[in-house]
Amino acid sequence: MEILNTRVAPEWVDYNGHMNDAEYARVFSLAVEALMEHIGLDAEGRARHGYTLYTLETHLCYRREAHEGEPLSVALTLLDRDAKRLHVFFALNDAEGNLLATSEQMLMGMNQESGRPDAFPAPVAEAITALPQAETGAWPELAGRTIAIRR
Incomplete structure (x- = not known):
């Protein structure tokens, strides 16, 4: 499911003439915000439920360069979930569908009043069930990777 469309902003381009590595993380952060909006955790939803998402872990893989003004799209697949x-x-x-980067993330639902992890509010949990979910054993090729020097 396409969750975000944007373009490479001029200020995202570094001394190598392509999008800086930190800016890929920015785009994926924007994708998390778009996901939050999609499941009812926009500003109004966060205030109503007293609930938000925190990012616990991120694994970014860079595949190709992106350049100033280039259109970008981010697709989302839910790998797993719990309460x-x-x-x-x-x-x-x-724009041609070439894979530029991936980001695998673990997001935690947080009760804003207690500052502690908490179960998704019912309307949010319901919206999550409609997200595209990878079948067990059929994750995207770059999901579940670890960092290591392969010998």
């Missing part, structure tokens, strides 16, 4: 966590996979593509 208060989402394991998501984002794929960043260019």
Whole structure:
């Protein structure tokens, strides 16, 4: 499911002439915000439910360069979930559908009053069930990777 469309902003381009590595993280952060809006945790929803999402872990893989002004789209796949966590996979593509980067993330639902993890509010949990979910054993190729020097 496409969750975000944007363009490479001029200020995202570094001394190498392409999008800086930190800006890929920015785009994926914007994708989390778009996901939050999609499941009812926009500003109004966060205030109404006293609830938000925190990012616990991120694994970013860079595949290709992006350049100033280039259109970008981010697709979302839900890998797993429980009562208060989402394991998501984002794929960043260019206008031709080339994979530029991926971000696998663990997101935690947080009660804003207590500052502690808490179960998703019922309307949010219901919206989550409509997200595209990867079948067990059929995750995207770059999901579940670890960092290591392969020998």
